[in-house]
Amino acid sequence: MSIFPEGFLWGGAVAANQVEGAYREGGKGLTTVDLLPIGADRFSIMQGNIDTLEPVAGAYYPSHEAIDFYHSYKEDIALFAEMGFKALRVSIAWARIFPHGDDEQPNEEGLQFYDDLFDELLKYEIEPVVTMAHFDVPVHLVQKYGSWQNRALVSFFENYARTIFTRYKDKVKYWMTFNEINMLLHLPFVGAGLVFREGDDKKQIQYQAAHHQLVASALAVKLCHKIIPGAKIGCMLAAGTTYPYSPNPADYLEAMDRDRDSFFFIDVQARGAYPGYAKRFFKDNDIVIEMEPGDEEILRHTVDYIGFSYYASRTTSTDPEVLGKTTAGNVFGSVENPYLPKSEWGWTIDPTGFRITANQLYDRYQKPLFVVENGLGAVDTVNEEGKVEDSYRIDYLQKHLEQMREAIEDGVEILGYTSWGPIDLVSASTGEMKKRYGYIYVDKDNDGNGSLKRVKKSSFHWYKKVIKTNGGSL
Numbered sequence: 194m195s196i197f198p199e200g201f202l203w204g205g206a207v208a209a210n211q212v213e214g215a216y217r218e219g220g221k222g223l224t225t226v227d228l229l230p231i232g233a234d235r236f237s238i239m240q241g242n243i244d245t246l247e248p249v250a251g252a253y254y255p256s257h258e259a260i261d262f263y264h265s266y267k268e269d270i271a272l273f274a275e276m277g278f279k280a281l282r283v284s285i286a287w288a289r290i291f292p293h294g295d296d297e298q299p300n301e302e303g304l305q306f307y308d309d310l311f312d313e314l315l316k317y318e319i320e321p322v323v324t325m326a327h328f329d330v331p332v333h334l335v336q337k338y339g340s341w342q343n344r345a346l347v348s349f350f351e352n353y354a355r356t357i358f359t360r361y362k363d364k365v366k367y368w369m370t371f372n373e374i375n376m377l378l379h380l381p382f383v384g385a386g387l388v389f390r391e392g393d394d395k396k397q398i399q400y401q402a403a404h405h406q407l408v409a410s411a412l413a414v415k416l417c418h419k420i421i422p423g424a425k426i427g428c429m430l431a432a433g434t435t436y437p438y439s440p441n442p443a444d445y446l447e448a449m450d451r452d453r454d455s456f457f458f459i460d461v462q463a464r465g466a467y468p469g470y471a472k473r474f475f476k477d478n479d480i481v482i483e484m485e486p487g488d489e490e491i492l493r494h495t496v497d498y499i500g501f502s503y504y505a506s507r508t509t510s511t512d513p514e515v516l517g518k519t520t521a522g523n524v525f526g527s528v529e530n531p532y533l534p535k536s537e538w539g540w541t542i543d544p545t546g547f548r549i550t551a552n553q554l555y556d557r558y559q560k561p562l563f564v565v566e567n568g569l570g571a572v573d574t575v576n577e578e579g580k581v582e583d584s585y586r587i588d589y590l591q592k593h594l595e596q597m598r599e600a601i602e603d604g605v606e607i608l609g610y611t612s613w614g615p616i617d618l619v620s621a622s623t624g625e626m627k628k629r630y631g632y633i634y635v636d637k638d639n640d641g642n643g644s645l646k647r648v649k650k651s652s653f654h655w656y657k658k659v660i661k662t663n664g665g666s667l
């Protein structure tokens with residue numbers, strides 16, 4: 194018997210820039226992610242070090258074609274429907290709707306594309322779950338205004354929000370404002386289009402941009418509730434609990450502080466005010482947030498649910514020797530945890546951490562959770578029979594879903610689970626195609642070669658059964 198609630202939203206999650214391609218078609222403007230090449234410079238650019246705000250000749254930009262979902266979405270959605278998806282999380286590319294970000298009128302072709310996409314989902318009774326900003330700022334806003342460090346972006350985003358809520362009010366009931374809003378602190382160009390020059394006070398700029406995004410997010414919540422009564426709008430956190438490496442209280446405090454770097458955003462979005470520890474942090478670091486009269490009131494428009502991604506837990510320490518042994522983990526570096534295995538990309542694999550994270554978030558906010566990303570990035574190979582046997586992915590997902598079930602038994606309210614990249618897509622951190630998450634294989638490699646043909650992997654059939662039994666087969 195399944196303990197998953199009836200109507201549980203099983204499905205998958207993608208982002209416009211990682212699947213659509215067609216980066217200049219349909220009137221779309223250039224976005225920040227279109228400037229991320231594959232290769233050595235990528236990570237530095239993602240941190241805000243970029244000289245030219247246009248594609249450089251000779252470089253390869255994976256987002257420009259991605260997996261061509263812009264043209265193949267009908268076939269791809271049919272495959273999701275075959276798996277029995279109840280929900281698909283997609284994002285709207287802001288620059289398809291407002292190519293420059295500050296245009297007076299929206300681009301009808303862009304609006305129509307998402308109308309068609311949502312219609313196709315609804316045809317199969319798949320609920321669209323829509324992220325308003327998933328790592329893509331219109332480049333013009335970076336050039337002209339310095340992106341989110343400028344207050345002007347709040348009203349551009351508000352205009353964008355009003356436009357899409359009004360247009361899709363009869364089609365979309367689940368919304369999310371900024372994807373992994375806490376990424377702004379780790380990859381500022383990705384999270385907020387921030388570019389730094391020598392001598393910049395980076396922390397000050399990042400937190401001022403964060404304030405603008407938090408105000409914009411709260412305004413979107415307010416508008417959504419007004420324009421689409423009954424809709425639910427959430428925030429989105431790159432989650433993953435931080436363990437202290439040892440029982441030394443100093444390590445515990447360090448772990449608490451690292452978690453608070455992230456909780457800071459959600460505390461504002463879910464509780465409606467800046468937490469006390471943030472005020473102390475600003476004071477200790479000489480950060481002064483410029484607020485406009487009325488901002489505190491705007492922030493009181495809190496989200497309906499907490500959307501989050503979970504890939505890995507993190508571990509921290511105050512011991513310099515321990516700190517020397519680090520591993521990757523969804524961009525959040527972590528000390529190696531001796532109890533846990535790692536993926537091929539060095540991300541810690543910790544299903545129990547998933548249960549802990551869900552409980553922690555629910556204890557803290559007492560709002561429904563929505564798991565909007567989880568999955569294993571791995572190298573897949575097509576065998577001689579043309580099949581992809583991804584038992585390692587099934588194993589990862591099975592263990593994580595068992596822990597999600599435990600969390601539900603713990604009393605945590607969860608609206609749904611959309612695993613990351615149900616179809617192979619471009620990796621956000623590395624730009625690779627080789628790092629695959631899908632139930633559906635896409636024939637394309639890191640250099641852009643391949644037929645783009647889709648192949649069902651073993652995990653396709655496994656997930657189909659999970660959904661059919663509403664988690665009973667786990």
Ligand code: BG6
Binds near residue numbers: 208373502570613620
């Ligand atoms: C999250 C992002 O950080 O993790 C996704 O919201 C991203 O956009 C996902 O793709 C997995 O990360 P990566 O780097 O393996 O693609």
